[in-house]
Amino acid sequence: MIDLIDKEQRVINYLRLSVTNRCNLKCVYCVGADKFEAKYLTIDEIERVANIFVTLGITKVKLTGGEPLIRSDLANIVKRLRSAGMVEVTLTTNGLLLEQKLTTLIAAGVTAINVSLDAIDGATFEALTGVAAVNKVMQAVEASAKVVPTKINSLLIKGTNDSEIVPLIEFAAKAGVAIRFIELMPIGCGTIFEGVGADQVKDVIASKYGELVAYEKQIGNGPAKYFWIESLGIALGFINALSDCFCDKCNRIRLTADGFLKPCLHFGQGLDVYKLFALSDIEILEEIRNTIYNKPIKHHLLEGISNESKMMVQIGG
Numbered sequence: 408m409i410d411l412i413d414k415e416q417r418v419i420n421y422l423r424l425s426v427t428n429r430c431n432l433k434c435v436y437c438v439g440a441d442k443f444e445a446k447y448l449t450i451d452e453i454e455r456v457a458n459i460f461v462t463l464g465i466t467k468v469k470l471t472g473g474e475p476l477i478r479s480d481l482a483n484i485v486k487r488l489r490s491a492g493m494v495e496v497t498l499t500t501n502g503l504l505l506e507q508k509l510t511t512l513i514a515a516g517v518t519a520i521n522v523s524l525d526a527i528d529g530a531t532f533e534a535l536t537g538v539a540a541v542n543k544v545m546q547a548v549e550a551s552a553k554v555v556p557t558k559i560n561s562l563l564i565k566g567t568n569d570s571e572i573v574p575l576i577e578f579a580a581k582a583g584v585a586i587r588f589i590e591l592m593p594i595g596c597g598t599i600f601e602g603v604g605a606d607q608v609k610d611v612i613a614s615k616y617g618e619l620v621a622y623e624k625q626i627g628n629g630p631a632k633y634f635w636i637e638s639l640g641i642a643l644g645f646i647n648a649l650s651d652c653f654c655d656k657c658n659r660i661r662l663t664a665d666g667f668l669k670p671c672l673h674f675g676q677g678l679d680v681y682k683l684f685a686l687s688d689i690e691i692l693e694e695i696r697n698t699i700y701n702k703p704i705k706h707h708l709l710e711g712i713s714n715e716s717k718m719m720v721q722i723g724g
């Protein structure tokens with residue numbers, strides 16, 4: 408198969424596919440007032456689009472949301488995606504419904520799972536998410552780690568959960584999973600909070616576990632830079648879209664739950680694939696190819712400009 412390449416010569420091979428814009432958590436930096444209409448593609452529409460993406464050379468997909476596990480047909484979506492030729496079907500979830508659905512999802516063909524977990528302390532978790540459920544999420548991480556490659560994603564907010572760095576790492580080590588710290592991006596309601604700088608996170612880690620050693624092995628399909636914590640035997644990653652911009656290596660595109668193709672997270676422009684459903688597959692494919700080819704070069708967040716007005720929960724992260 409020929410690589411799908413944009414005008415910057417980046418190979419695009421990874422799709423973040425949002426299956427719903429609803430979430431069962433209300434994370435303060437992500438969901439906001441949550442007044443938008445619930446919208447999502449049907450399983451048949453998802454399958455159709457997936458076939459087109461596979462034809463274009465995109466064979467790795469991450470299911471996201473909102474919260475993907477609130478869709479009752481998620482396991483069937485996974486099966487359809489695998490049948491369409493998606494080689495990797497991974498999932499990012501808040502973990503609330505994960506333990507009860509884990510076996511079905513793995514049987515359907517999920518190849519890896521990321522669990523978003525921003526605090527181990529119950530009160531801090533509840534303050535961030537609006538729900539008292541940290542134990543449930545931690546149990547889900549441990550159960551998931553036993554059956555499928557699992558990672559924790561944590562996002563730190565100054566003054567809220569910046570004291571959770573060490574507890575999160577210790578929990579990741581106990582569960583035997585890698586953990587990544589995601590830098591807060593000024594998108595949607597994320598703009599009203601202050602994230603925690605990567606240097607500060609690294610200082611806390613170095614003073615507790617010693618200097619970080621770069622970990623050369625590739626883990627997953629994302630832009631994280633990994634380090635190895637020898638004393639705990641786990642990998643620790645950083646996804647720093649602002650302080651360590653990786654736009655030049657970006658390999659991803661996004662499809663929102665209502666079928667809008669976003670070639671870049673940080674730009675509102677894209678292609679309303681849903682509106683094209685009356686066209687033939689080959690016509691839709693050409694429109695998608697053209698939109699991907701014109702993927703923006705880079706974000707402008709450091710200049711204080713965001714070209715996207717949606718909330719993260721509407722995009723999928």
Ligand code: SAM
Nearest residue numbers: 437472473474499500501523591592597719724
């Ligand atoms: N509900 C699923 C989950 O929790 O993984 C999928 C959707 S959620 C939008 C995906 C990821 O986006 C989460 O890990 C979340 O922390 C991250 N996220 C949300 N808002 C963000 C922001 N402003 N900056 C950086 N990451 C953000």
